[in-house]
Amino acid sequence: MRIGYFTNQYPAPSHTFIRREIAALEARGHEVDRYAIRPSAVALKDADDLSEARLTRHLLRAGIVAFLTASLQALFYHPRGLVAAFASALRLARSARNGYVKHLICLGEAILLARWCRDDGIAHLHVHFGTNPAAVAAIAHEISGTPFSFTVHGPEEFDRPEELGLSRKAEKAAFVVAISSFGRSQLMRWIPAKDWQKIHIVPCGIDEDYRREPASEPSTELRLVNIGRLCEQKGQMLLVEAAARLRDAGVAFQLVLVGGGPLKDELERTITRLSLEKTVILAGWLSQDEVRREITRARAMVLPSFAEGLPVVLMETMALMRPAISTYVAGIPELVTPETGWLVPAGDVESLADAMRTALTASEQELARMGMAGRLRVLERHDIAVSAERLEGLFAVSQKTRSPAKRPLPAGATAQAV
Known part of the structure; x- marks a missing residue:
């Protein structure tokens, strides 16, 4: 089957889960065309991302002539499809902020995406994120007839579901993917019960590189790591405050923050104000190999998020036999258990500092036990090959239920009005 994958920015340093999903589908014999609205706003460092960039077509780079x-x-x-697309854009615009301007832009993007899907013979278009990309795909569907689906990650989709028109997008989609049971429950809040049968759980996962990783001993360094976009919802400001409390209590350690984002300058000022320059290191964006090294050098991963989906970085951490410190948020408790790490209430700096202290003072035997339990849990629940097989089955069903009038045109055929 020839499948299109579409999202807002691709490739991007934080979207390795999309790259793995595509690779797993290709390993199953499918052809996958990569589409995105725009390229990554962050400079790409990873060799795999650079390779993906060469394979990706970006709508906003196509030019006015296209x-x-x-x-x-x-x-x-x-x-008729164009009229239906215009009407679909207007319906989505009614509930959105600055909706009419935004969705007229989406209409233009959808017209070009529909042409690409037709020209490339795409049998099914899959979208990551229920935000703008899902709107573009839903509008394009009216023109091309190409069945589409979308994966909802959260938290953004659940912060403003009505504004994003989640229910209307789900109505038009062949199916909707949630990455956790929590995500499915949130979709059920906003999608009419008649469409609940369209919701399927397909978790993100790790690939063979992590599955083949040999068992490693716990790190002997008094070091913790946080990996993610530097933004309010990830809780890094609270993490720096917790680090200051431990430092003031006489605990010697290092905390490495990997990533970039809008909170970077404020974090730098806070680190300076609290005299934490020797304790907290801002490492910036790193390649996948560098990220892996940072994880294995640490005794534990710390992710004190206020809002999440189900972070892939926790899967990677646990696959590398490192415990996780995180919060009772979204799908995280479905992955991190007392056997594999520590969960604390979101926003509770005292509990966060206590968990960090526990990880730093735990014995090597305890860290090894938790690390092995975490690795086994991830290998069992988050294999990207298994997830790709589930998606493959859903894509196949979308073809069986597709209207014959809207099947892809054979090569060289003349397009007819739909």
Whole structure:
């Protein structure tokens, strides 16, 4: 089957889970075309990301001529589809902030995406994130007839579900993917009960590189690591405060923050104000190999998020036999258990500092036991090959239920109005 994958930015340092999913589908014999609205706003360092960038077509890099040509083609060959797409954009716009301008832009993007899907013979288009990319795909579906689905990660989709028109997108989609039971429950809050049968849990996962990783001994360094975008919802400001409390209590350790984002400057100022320059290190964005080294050098991963989906970095950490410190948020308790790490109430700096102290003072035997339990849990529940097989089955069903009038055109055929 020829499958299209579409999202807002691709590739991006934080989207390795999409890359793994694509690779796993290709390993099962499918052809996958990569589409995105725009390239990553962050400079790419990882060799795999650089390779993916060469394979990805970006709508906003196509140029005005491509948009005009696609619009004329849609007007000539698919006038009814174009009218339906315009109506779909207006319906999505009614509930959105600055909706009409935004969704007219989405309409233009959808017209070009629909042409790409037609020209490339895409049998199914899968979208990551229920935000703008899902809107573009839903509108494009009216023109191309290509079945589409989308994966909802959270928390953004659950912060403003009505504004994003989640229920309308789900109505048009062949199916909707949640990455955890929590995610499925949140979708059920906002999608009508008649469409609940469309919701399927397909977790993100780790690939063979992590499955083949040999067992490693716990780190002897008094070191913790946090990996993620530097933003309010990830809780790094609280993490720095907890680090200051431990330092003031006489605990000697290092905390490494890997990533970049809008909170970087404020974190730097806070670290300076609290005289934590020797304790807290801002490492910036790193390649996947460098991230792996940082995880294995640490005694534990610390992710004190206020809002989440189900972080892939926790899966990677546990696969590398390192315990996790995180919060009772979203899908995290489905992965991190008392046997594999420590969960604390979100926003509770005292509990966070206590968990960090426990990880730093735990015996090597305790860390090894928790590390092995975490690795076994991830290998059992988050194998990307298994997830790809589930998606493959869902893609196949979308073809069986597809209207014959909207099946892909054979090569060389003349397009007809739909």
